[in-house]
Amino acid sequence: MGEVPAFCVDNLQNGFSNGFNLKSEGCETSTNVGDKTFVIGGLNDGSTSSIGVRIYEKSTGKWVIPTVLGTKPKPCKGHSAVLLSEDQILIITRGSTPDDCIWFLEVNTKYVKEQKKVLGTEVVAWSKGVRGDAEKPVVISGPSGVGKGTLINMLMKEFPSMCGFSVSHTTRAPRDKEKNGVHYHFTERSVMEKDIKYGKFLEFASVHGNLYGTSIEAVEAVADSGKRCILDIDVQGARSVRASSLDAIFIFICPPSMKELEERLRARGTETEEQILKRLRNAEAEIEQGKSSGIFDHILYNDNLEECYKNLKGLLGLDGIAPTNYKPSPRGIDLPLDHSVLKIDNKILINCETRESGNGSKNLIALDVSLLKGGAPGRTRGLNVYAIDSFSDGFDGIHKLS
């Protein structure tokens, strides 16, 4: 239970308004969802690392401090809160960068409900809004020694500005040439287990006797750099990602034969005899599942490396693309400090009172939230942003910005 300033309790008990609250610096918004009021924000004195969230339960008159999951927005100079549905609240932060100003606070989504059960506490989860539809992440699985790492390295080398590797966590020891933070985050089992418990992982699995997992942060770091995220994970992990909110393409890499797989593993020379035998035993089950589980959208045979790489590029729409011609499309708009917010059906209209609009004309920004995808613990994608040019008597024109 949390302590709250008395003025807030008074406001809430008097039926404080729902959503559309643009507050000045240091203030809070309150949004009613069913029996609860979500109070978001707080004093912006630089003492907290994110925007605070508290819940007022009207039936009991009690305050609850929820467990807050997901990557959280940085403290900002105030924000607007709009109730989108009974599941989530849209937050527009003020004075943030264009790509960091739209967030979703999930209060009752499937993920939040699951986490409430796991943690036994009240839970909310942040998800950052991402404009448009970024290229889908790519999950690559296959038995040890099949060539996943080799193929992924080739992609990274040819398309460094388009593809980013999701650096997993593992409890296995680093190999000779592996670097912490580049190939894996090499982690103590106790630390990793604690982080798993606190919802920091999108998926995790025990593979060949070690723990491996993809942190939400690893995937989001790639998304933040504007690149397509490539995940090298085992079949169990792929199954978990399939069931998660991450909308990805799933590719399974098969060896031409078990004999060839064994030769590659031995030739790589990175494992002990005992580890090689364990990996070969597991390979049979992995190949069986890879082919029959229905998890994978595509199966590629890695017999001839160049041919397999060409096929992989084909699946990702990269065949024939000259890497040097690629430039991420510039996108984004700067939300001015002063704005007000209105929700009409699936559109959020932001009225920007810019200094230049002193002549009676105004600038409107419209967010179309009808095609949202994904969500916590990852990003919320499919957000469309439009500018509606200076209008006084009517709308002059709409320009899609993303």
Ligand SMILES: Nc1nc2c(ncn2[C@@H]2O[C@H](COP(=O)(O)OP(=O)(O)O)[C@@H](O)[C@H]2O)c(=O)[nH]1
């Ligand atoms: N579920 C899951 N599997 C992973 C992750 N990272 C790596 N793996 C898988 O763990 C297995 C062992 O990886 P590694 O020890 O690097 O050996 P390698 O497969 O021989 O390169 C491989 O099947 C990887 O795809 C992860 O984050 N999650």
Ligand SMILES: Nc1ncnc2c1ncn2[C@@H]1O[C@H](COP(=O)(O)OP(=O)(O)O)[C@@H](O)[C@H]1O
């Ligand atoms: N098509 C191929 N033909 C022959 N050797 C290959 C082929 N693909 C990969 N290799 C080699 O097989 C070994 C295992 O490849 P690697 O990429 O480490 O596999 P994984 O990441 O799936 O464990 C490496 O030594 C690599 O150079």
